[in-house]
Amino acid sequence: MLKYTEExxxxxxxxxxxxxxxxxxxxxxxxQLPGEGTATREIIRxxxxxxxxxxxxxxxxxxxxYRKAMEKFQVEIPAxxxxxxEDPMEAAARELEEETGYRAGKLRPLSAxxxxxxxxxxxLYLYVAEDLVKGxxxxxxxxxxxxxxxxxxEAQQYIREERISDAKTILAVYAWQIYRLTxxxxx
Amino acid sequence: MLKYTEExxxxxxxxxxxxxxxxxxxxxxxxQLPGEGTATREIIRxxxxxxxxxxxxxxxxxxxxYRKAMEKFQVEIPAxxxxxxEDPMEAAARELEEETGYRAGKLRPLSAxxxxxxxxxxxLYLYVAEDLVKGxxxxxxxxxxxxxxxxxxEAQQYIREERISDAKTILAVYAWQIYRLTxxxxx
Numbered sequence: 063m064l065k066y067t068e069e070x071x072x073x074x075x076x077x078x079x080x081x082x083x084x085x086x087x088x089x090x091x092x093x094q095l096p097g098e099g100t101a102t103r104e105i106i107r108x109x110x111x112x113x114x115x116x117x118x119x120x121x122x123x124x125x126x127x128y129r130k131a132m133e134k135f136q137v138e139i140p141a142x143x144x145x146x147x148e149d150p151m152e153a154a155a156r157e158l159e160e161e162t163g164y165r166a167g168k169l170r171p172l173s174a175x176x177x178x179x180x181x182x183x184x185x186l187y188l189y190v191a192e193d194l195v196k197g198x199x200x201x202x203x204x205x206x207x208x209x210x211x212x213x214x215x216e217a218q219q220y221i222r223e224e225r226i227s228d229a230k231t232i233l234a235v236y237a238w239q240i241y242r243l244t245x246x247x248x249x
Numbered sequence: 250m251l252k253y254t255e256e257x258x259x260x261x262x263x264x265x266x267x268x269x270x271x272x273x274x275x276x277x278x279x280x281q282l283p284g285e286g287t288a289t290r291e292i293i294r295x296x297x298x299x300x301x302x303x304x305x306x307x308x309x310x311x312x313x314x315y316r317k318a319m320e321k322f323q324v325e326i327p328a329x330x331x332x333x334x335e336d337p338m339e340a341a342a343r344e345l346e347e348e349t350g351y352r353a354g355k356l357r358p359l360s361a362x363x364x365x366x367x368x369x370x371x372x373l374y375l376y377v378a379e380d381l382v383k384g385x386x387x388x389x390x391x392x393x394x395x396x397x398x399x400x401x402x403e404a405q406q407y408i409r410e411e412r413i414s415d416a417k418t419i420l421a422v423y424a425w426q427i428y429r430l431t432x433x434x435x436x
Contacts, residue, residue: 070393072317080268081275083291086368088268088275093317101391103317104270106293108368130259130280130290131370132363143367173408175416176319177365180330181273181295183318184365186416204288206257221360229362229373229416236423243430 070096072103085109085143086182108184112153113141115172115234116164116191121211122238123162123194124220124231128206137210137220138231141186142202150174150187158191160200162209167193172237172248177229186230190237190247214238257283259290272296272330273369295371299340300328302359302421303351303378308398309425310349310381311407311418315393324397324407325418328373329389337361337374345378347387349396354380359424359435364416373417377424377434401425 072093081088087107092100116123122139129136142157144150151169159165172188201207212220217235220226226235241247259280268275274294279287303310309326316323329344331337338356346352360375388394399407404422407413413422428434 070315070322071320072315081291083277084289086291086293090270091317095391096393099391102271104273105318106273106368108365111367128257128259129363129366130278131292131366131368133258135257136363136366138366141367173419174411175414175419176316176323177416178295178369178371179316179318179323179325179415180298180328181293181318182365182369185414204282204286206283224361227362227372228366229364229420232360232362233416233420233423236420236427239427240423240430243427 072101075100104181106178106182106184108143108182109146110144110150110184111141111186112144112150112157113139113186113188113230113234114154114158114166114169114191115139115188115238116158116162116166116194117238118164118194118211121213122217122234123164123209123211124226125161126208126210135225136228137225138228139234141230151189154187154189154191159197160202161205161207163197163199164191164194165197166191167195170248173233175233188230188234214242259288262287291368293365293369293371295330295369296333297331297337297371298328298373299331299337299344300326300373300375300417300421301341301345301353301356301378302326302375302425303345303349303353303381304425305351305381305398308400309404309421310351310396310398311413312348313395313397322412323415324412325415326421328417338376341374341376341378346384347389348394350384350386351378351381352384353378354382357435360420362420375417375421401429
């Protein structure tokens with residue numbers, strides 16, 4: 063058992079809204095530390111996101127796109143942010159179809175996690191999709207994607223080459239490896 | 250082979266600096282999309298971070314702390330942001346010792362990943378530490394931590410209960426599971 067209790071919560075003394083954007087907002091909170099003293103916390107608010115490990119004939123679907131924050135192309139599993147009030151599983155199905163054209167006959171929760179707990183509240187809901195049926199892809203108008211499928215060995219090679227280098231995709235490849243080793247996946 | 254090439258890079262038309270904080274900064278870029286049109290990209294700059302899967306007698310070291318962005322206590326592997334110019338492996342060793350008091354006899358790269366590629370450039374370097382030796386912990390002055398060790402089964406239980414719910418720690422537990430199944434870990 064860990065020992066932390068309410069007295070270690072950081073109570074908000076003040077909140078300064080700094081920025082409200084299309085995707086994220088930023089605020090700076092001043093907090094009361096346990097015991098004496100205060101500190102500031104820079105906090106990003108994000109609507110949350112959904113992502114899909116989509117498996118078809120022993121391969122995973124990935125999309126390649128330019129990521130401005132890193133100024134490089136990245137190969138990632140299909141993903142996108144939640145629309146207002148949207149159920150994460152519906153978002154996962156929607157993003158899979160929009161980005162790859164595939165619909166999932168079977169969609170199950172795999173994991174859910176905060177991506178950057180030190181400064182952001184973004185939570186990402188990860189699903190595993192199987193029994194895929196091909197339809198038509200239709201990315202967002204400011205989204206330019208190339209869809210591909212990777213064998214497990216290719217996915218591992220992409221990680222070594224850092225063509226895959228984001229947390230959700232690496233975590234999905236680990237989950238896939240465990241699925242291959244144990245027959246079990248997800249929550 | 251994926252098909253994306255330089256023509257799909259998003260060229261910067263303008264950059265508006267919005268905020269410069271202690272930990273993060275925020276800028277809004279306007280970019281030229283492939284073909285016609287422009288879009289804005291909200292981008293968080295972060296110095297990067299290091300984290301450690303520290304294994305001792307078949308257990309992993311974790312720290313519990315209050316995470317203001319989510320307004321809840323979280324159990325995570327030891328981690329912290331990089332100091333200016335700091336080598337990630339040295340940061341990992343430093344954070345492990347500061348937060349838990351343990352020094353690693355053996356420290357190896359396990360993974361490295363971008364935490365939120367859609368809006369942040371934060372890269373987290375993950376290491377696995379073994380052959381641990383106990384010293385004294387000394388957290389940062391605005392950091393309040395409780396240190397604990399978890400068996401593999403306890404770690405899985407914490408994930409189910411969402412006491413562990415951040416990407417790096419779940420990814421580390423997956424890597425540990427693969428290590429237990431295959432004897433192999435890391436890059």
